[in-house]
Amino acid sequence: MNRVKAVLVEGGRAVVLEVERPKIGKGEVLVRLAACGLCGTDVERIRGGYTAGRQVIGHEASGVVEEVGEGVEWLRRGDRVVPHHHTNCGDCYYCLNGSPTMCPEYRRHHFDPGGFSEYFRVPEFIVRRGAIYKVPGGLSLEEASLTEPLACCLRALERSGVRQGWTVAVFGVGPMGAIFLELLRSLGCEAVAVDVKESRLRFADSLGVRALDASRADVDREVRELSGGRGADLSIIATGSSAAIVTAIRSTRNGGTVCLFGLPPRGTKVDQDFSELLVREVSLISSNAATEEEMVEAIRILEERRVRASRLITHRFPIERFEEALRVFESGDGMKVLITP
Template identity: 45%
Template sequence: MKSVVLENGKVVIKDVEIPKLSKGDVLIKMRSCGLCGTDVEKICGQYTASQPILGHEPAGVVEESMAEGLNKGDRVFAHHHVPCYECYYCRKGSPTMCPYYRKTNLDPGGFSEYFRVPAWNVERGGILKLPDNVSFDEGSFVEPLATVVRGQRRVKIDDGDYVLVVGAGPMGLLHVMTAKRNGAGEVIVSDVSDFRVEFASKIADHSLNSAKVKVHEEVRRLTDGRGADVVIVASGSPRAILDGLRSVRKGGRLLLFGVPFKGTVLDYDVSDLMNNEISVISSNAAVEEDTREALSMLERKEVNVEKLVTHRFPLDQFEDAVRISKEGKTIKAVIYA
């Protein structure tokens, strides 16, 4: 079978053996798998938070199952990282910090014609059956949407809140959609890309080009001089984080969601956090309560994720998908097999 793997820091599409199953494992034929920014960062050697396995947003069809309740032909989503739910971190409400969380993964990765979901994941709810009204492309959004669900639960959006989302990539736009679903008043989004700013203008209430305007000044103008109640930084760049910190109101909340490159340093007066009582909250990944809620949102059509898919590529054109993503010519690219 064909699989996309990293070898010596380079992407290779190679023929590998279909994974063999052990008790409790499930083999899935991939039908859609979203290309995430973290995949691109892994390819470029810039991502530090996980092992270098590519493809973590897959949906497909069960080909073979050695687990109860899952049968050949079932349409499913599979989660790549699953915690133990028993350790200190899990019991204290930090399951994505579980020492087992990032040790689990799909074999050999989601960008494969077939991949194995280990029994560890399956036994802990890592496979969800897709409802009939959820397409495979929609199913490929379960994992990214779940991370958004978890992040917004942590930062808490109140009814009528002004929300600023810094970064209008697919994750930022999922945040826009979810903030509206969660009761936000007006949602503002900013980005440096003309393409993304224009695309975001169809989804957010206000779309700002941070290369052409001072985001914090525009946000204060749009919020009666106060600033945003909640800021979500859906980019790891230092400039994005600073735009967010300068745009949040006194007593407001800022969610660090995008993963900064290792070694990122901010030129920021930290006393402003204390003097203005700004809460800074980070959120990393998602667990099964989040994937279940994300799938429920998709089933109820509370968010329209398919409008974010601007490109679809067959597996053997994976490198073309990476290229246009790096060039900023896409919102969301989906790989299919």
């Protein structure tokens, strides 16, 4: 009972270990894992170049409160929750000037030992900031584990100034791209999915979205044809592919917006004539992570089934089969891959 299974990063790979069950202190909360989604950033942490020290993985978690520390009055053992792995301080320069996810505190706090653990500790700062959300009765904990990725997508759409009726091209139909497609449908936008992988194009098609194969189609021309000859009002890059960035800019209408969302590999350079951006007044923006407002909104959207979480969750693996989960995730054949206890 004092040992728990957890996935940790050691020497550039993910290993399943038995670790001591985290102990909580004053103001902290211990959560028993229900589900934690695998995210591209986890893979980056496992496989990426920065393996110095231990990398914390697993941040799209949901679970049940097992224990609350002294002073935590608003949560009780047995509460079904989604904790946010990061949160901002609320009163630094960045927080007060519209960049809460750039708050120096934002990335300093995280689950211990991580979200892929039978039990994990939510640190005092996150609890004090109220960044733990009770899951409404009508929502399963598996569905609720989509809260954080959905919140990130919501923030990107807000920053992009999306409007009903817009044609929005989504480059990359991975788990995030798929969430975007669902969100755009609920917002009354015309989504166009772009990918190079057959299974992902089929998935977009199964969601009722027009899908373009970037390895064959003349994507920018087709996107223009689908939008009265103009091009996409908004292009979202939900992949790390640098080729997609160039195609997305070309596919965007005059005065439109391109939103960088997927993380390109470190050092990525793009061969792009920047005068085109100015002449055609195409805005290039980025969106990184999510705030608490978006977490709250994401839970509401999931509860109201405006995004169909059950359609997006394609795989579930228990902690001890993490390696298999990683293989499925990296093959690109799955959408949302969940790790369960």
